[in-house]
Amino acid sequence: MTDRHTLVVLFTLCTFGVPRILAASKNIPKWKKQACEAPATQNESSHYTCDDNGDMKCLPGWIGDLCDVPICKKGCDPIQGYCKRPSECRCKLGFYGEMCNKCIALPGCQHGYCNNSFECKCLEGWDGIFCSEPVCHEDCHPSKGYCDWPGECRCRLGWTGDLCKECQPLPGCMHGTCSKPLECKCEKGWQGILCQIPVCSEGCHRDRGYCRKPNECRCKVGWWGKNCTQCFAYPGCVHGTCNRPWECNCKPGWGGMLCDQELKYCETNNVTCQNGATCVSLPEEDGNYRCLCADGYIGRNCEVDKKKVEIVGLVPPKPSLMLLKSTTTTPSTVSEDVLLEGDDEYEEETTKPNSSIVSLVNENESLNETI
Numbered sequence: 001m002t003d004r005h006t007l008v009v010l011f012t013l014c015t016f017g018v019p020r021i022l023a024a025s026k027n028i029p030k031w032k033k034q035a036c037e038a039p040a041t042q043n044e045s046s047h048y049t050c051d052d053n054g055d056m057k058c059l060p061g062w063i064g065d066l067c068d069v070p071i072c073k074k075g076c077d078p079i080q081g082y083c084k085r086p087s088e089c090r091c092k093l094g095f096y097g098e099m100c101n102k103c104i105a106l107p108g109c110q111h112g113y114c115n116n117s118f119e120c121k122c123l124e125g126w127d128g129i130f131c132s133e134p135v136c137h138e139d140c141h142p143s144k145g146y147c148d149w150p151g152e153c154r155c156r157l158g159w160t161g162d163l164c165k166e167c168q169p170l171p172g173c174m175h176g177t178c179s180k181p182l183e184c185k186c187e188k189g190w191q192g193i194l195c196q197i198p199v200c201s202e203g204c205h206r207d208r209g210y211c212r213k214p215n216e217c218r219c220k221v222g223w224w225g226k227n228c229t230q231c232f233a234y235p236g237c238v239h240g241t242c243n244r245p246w247e248c249n250c251k252p253g254w255g256g257m258l259c260d261q262e263l264k265y266c267e268t269n270n271v272t273c274q275n276g277a278t279c280v281s282l283p284e285e286d287g288n289y290r291c292l293c294a295d296g297y298i299g300r301n302c303e304v305d306k307k308k309v310e311i312v313g314l315v316p317p318k319p320s321l322m323l324l325k326s327t328t329t330t331p332s333t334v335s336e337d338v339l340l341e342g343d344d345e346y347e348e349e350t351t352k353p354n355s356s357i358v359s360l361v362n363e364n365e366s367l368n369e370t371i
């Protein structure tokens, strides 16, 4: 363009600037003839010669009406290259190479190439301005899946399957499924956060029984039965039962560690439970028998009349408790055994040395009931 512009200017100058020297020749254009007139021929930067007829002849390597266009190197890309002197091949911005036939891609272009300067045309499987985004497997879920390389389909957290369309159960979920990501909905017969705990058979005791798979009921040591509700009695226990493992609680009429002693002391001996008392046989180590006294009587054989004890009046039943003990001169023959025996209601208080009876009995409590 620039060259052509110059040409026009020159043409204009020749035509109107110097009208007096208009050439007479008919074959040669006026401006061309003009170019061959001095001082133009003497111009060092012109690239032509003039023959005798005043015809212009371009020097080698130059073309154009005024021979001012250099002929570029052979093969130089006509669009991407240019030259200022003959046989050159200079590249326009964005191109390079000997013939300027190579383009410079967009800086940052990753999986692409160029055809024009600063272009980034993506290779197959890549997308984006810099061709840095892989194109995932065709059916890969657009948000639940992703890819690092073309054609892949990787799943985001919580999703699974070839196309990442299925939910992923909570990691570690053992006997469960999901309907949304990271869920663990237990199958029948399982429970717990990871559905790892079997549900034991119905009725299986929650402390005494356990199970390793659904719907069974195994018993812990000491227990048995379908629901593990029954305890094992002490080994060798004969006429006894248990409430907890290894107990041997004797049935009525039986005694001893193994409940193997028949209790018939009252029947076989002349026991003198008095004043309408009832005789209960006990094991030998417990004293063979006990008398259950009628109201108003105390003592091992219920031989003591409470009223008479009070009249003797050694200790008045002041703190609503009656004190009984046979340490000093008690007229009766009350045995402390009867009163202290195996009942938490009786507590030994600080012994008062001067008092004759030191065992505490709730005033209103009938001895009959407590023993």
Ligand SMILES: *[C@@H]1O[C@H](CO)[C@@H](O)[C@H](O)[C@H]1NC(C)=O
Pocket (backbone or CB within 6 Å): 039, 040, 042, 043, 044, 045, 046
């Ligand atoms: C030679 O020609 C150029 C343009 O082609 C022009 O700018 C320059 O002034 C000319 N020089 C002389 C000495 O005529």
Ligand SMILES: *[C@@H]1O[C@H](CO)[C@@H](O)[C@H](O)[C@H]1NC(C)=O
Pocket (backbone or CB within 6 Å): 115, 116
């Ligand atoms: C490069 O672009 C030109 C036109 O812009 C086109 O004719 C040619 O086929 C293209 N080459 C490639 C490899 O795309």
Ligand SMILES: *[C@@H]1O[C@H](CO)[C@@H](O)[C@H](O)[C@H]1NC(C)=O
Pocket (backbone or CB within 6 Å): 202, 203, 204, 225, 226, 227, 229
């Ligand atoms: C065990 O428990 C189930 C459910 O409570 C009950 O139906 C069944 O009778 C129980 N079996 C025994 C032996 O206790």
Ligand SMILES: *[C@@H]1O[C@H](CO)[C@@H](O)[C@H](O)[C@H]1NC(C)=O
Pocket (backbone or CB within 6 Å): 270, 272
């Ligand atoms: C029981 O003993 C009492 C006196 O301790 C006596 O009177 C009674 O006859 C005896 N009875 C028998 C059956 O031995």
Ligand SMILES: *[C@@H]1O[C@H](CO)[C@@H](O)[C@H](O)[C@H]1NC(C)=O
Pocket (backbone or CB within 6 Å): 353, 354
């Ligand atoms: C107990 O008897 C002693 C004398 O043996 C007497 O000094 C003391 O005061 C008596 N205590 C009570 C509480 O009666």
Ligand SMILES: *[C@@H]1O[C@H](CO)[C@@H](O)[C@H](O)[C@H]1NC(C)=O
Pocket (backbone or CB within 6 Å): 320, 363, 364
């Ligand atoms: C003891 O029994 C009598 C009547 O029998 C009653 O008035 C009194 O409140 C009872 N005392 C206690 C401590 O229960």
